[in-house]
Amino acid sequence: MQRNLRGTSRSATDVPADLFARTAELAAQWLRSLDRRPVAASADLDELRYRLGGPLPVGPADPLMVVEDLARAAEPGLVAIPSGRYFGFVIGGGLPAAVAADWLTSVWDQCPGFYACGPAASVVEEVTGGWLAALLGLPVDASFAFVTGCQTAHLTCLATARHHVLRAVDWNVEELGLSGAPSIRVVVGARRHVSVDRALRFLGIGRVSLRVLPVDGSGRMEVSRLRDELATAGPPTIVCAQAGEVNTGAFDDLDDIADAVAGTGAWLHVDGAYGLWTAASPALRHLVRGVERADSWAFDAHKWLNVPYDSGLAFCAHPDSHRAAMTATAEYLVQGGPGQPRDAMDWTPAFSRRARGFAVYAALRSLGREGVAELLERSCAHARRFAAGLATVPGCEVLNEVVINQVLFRFDDDRSTDAVLRRVIDSGEAWLSGTTLDGRRAIRLSVTNWQTSDSDITRALDAFRTAAAELLGRGPSSTENDRKGPFLT
Structure with missing residues (x-):
């Protein structure tokens, strides 16, 4: 039994009978609205602060009223990210089975930090980790961790790497820390993602330790320079390669890089x-x-697998090093037990966390191997079609080879590029993000959502054709150019 603020006792059976039914109805209404609603939010910052703000209430309120008020107040500030016409930031939507499993995850409220606290959550992560290794061709004995996203996956993997390369020179970083430790050399490409640097910073490895190698026009690391770097005797070394550059979608030559690294101890x-x-x-x-x-390996499930935020994965080929870098214990914890259950806190930076495995499990079960492959290939086909359509828009230049699902393009100049993008977003027909490449403005499209259809691509292309026809030839007005939005970098 539980007491509310007014002193009356309540139990779980006292939850209003229609609360969850009404919540599901609100969720369904949102999903049904995606095809006809603007993709961008319609409310500005001041309006949202007004709608959602105010002083903290003094007393309790009816849960159903709270949920309905929240949905009503938040609605104009919601971006239609689950829409098939959301093409920003390599963000997927939510597969129906994954969303439903995520709802159950919240209701079940399991803590999968260790087996005793959530047996089913622990086992579903164990099973799903094995499925992912098989699906992606990773070593069957690789260890893994379910984390918040690729940022924390990098942190997990690079903490393991730090442990491993320092142990190879007889330094126990968990025992001795970094003060007085041998320096670590980290070799990266010039177009790596910023989350790699951020993870290294969290681990006490600063920019002075980076050896930044040049890349080609698409952002691929020049492997000959990597060989030169590794041929020079140096401190313990970590090499960071990239599968999918954030703007162009280009891939480092991983096989060639692995050849260069082989036998160096990096x-x-x-x-x-x-x-x-x-x-x-x-x-x-x-x-x-x-x-x-x-x-x-670090990657996200909330991108191309289309599970709800947040969901990232870290896999390591050296389980002993992974566990040594992450594990913790305390007298009050109930760890291990008959049958050797998997305690997830041995592999992640977190004690308490969400049971992310349920949604990933549901996504993989609902798609199967063939469904995952079809989702990926369909997304890439949409990206190629979009790039081909852009090539017919006057003043538009496609900047990248469309390797997978990323299309990078610009218009005549920076002012035109930003103005056309802004006009498309303001139309509500699509949402894309801007970027800067080689000092010039560009637009980046990512087809990552399971719902994206041929019709969505047609609508987005038509929006760009209309915006270009309206703006090019007379140039964007100074008022338009001075407006700044979240899509500008």
Whole structure:
């Protein structure tokens, strides 16, 4: 029994009978609205602060009223990310089975930090980790962790790498810390994702330790320079490669990089945030040839697998090092037991966390191997069609080879590029993000949502054709150019 603020006792059976039914109805209404609603939010910052703000209430309120008021107040500030016409930031939607499983995850409220606290959550992660290794061609004995996203996956993998390369020179970083430790050399490409640097910073490895190698025009690491770097005797070394550059979608030559690293004692980490999923497609897996030869892999499920936020994975080929870098124990914890259950806190930076395995399990069960491959290949086909359509829009230049699901393009100049993008977003027909490439403005489209259809691509292309026709030739007005939105970097 539980007491509310007014002193009356309540139990779970006192929850209003229609609360969850009404919540499901609100959720269904939102999903049904996606095809006809603007993709961008309609409310500005001041309006949202007004709608959602105010002083903290003094007393309790009816839960059903709270949920309905929240849905009503938040609605104009919601971006239609689950829509098939959301093409920003390599963000997927939510597969129906994954969303439903995520609802159950909240209701079940399990803590999968260790087996005793959530047996089913622990086992579903164990099973799902094995499925993912098989699907992506990773070593069957690789250890893994369910984490918040690729940022924390990098942190997990690179902490393991730090442990491993320092142990090789007889330094126990968990015992001795970094003060007085041998320096670590980290070799990266010039177009790596910023989350790699951020994870290294969290681990006490600063920018001075980076050896930044040049890349080609698409962002692929120049492997000949990597060989030169590794041929020079140096401190314990971590090499970070990339499967899917964030703007162009380009892939480092992972097999060639693995050849360069072989025999040097360096640890090879792969940032596969979304690109690693191509290993699940017979038509695309050549892009990650050699990926299984790495020592660790970081990637997201909330991107191309289309499970709800947040959901990332870290895999390591050296379980002993992984566990040594992550594990913790205390007298009050109930760890291990008959049958050797898997205690997830041995593999992640977190004690308490969400049971993310349920949604990933449901996504994989609902798609199967063939469904995952079809989702990937369909997304890439949509991206190629979009790029082909853009090539017919006056003043538009496609900047990248469309390797997978990323299309990078610009218009005549920076002002035109930003103005056309803004006009498309304001139309409500699509949402894309802007970027800067080689000092010039560009627009980045990512087809990552399971719902994206031919009709969605047609609507987005028509929006760009209309915006270009309206704006090019007379140029964007100064008022338009001065407006700043969240899509500008």
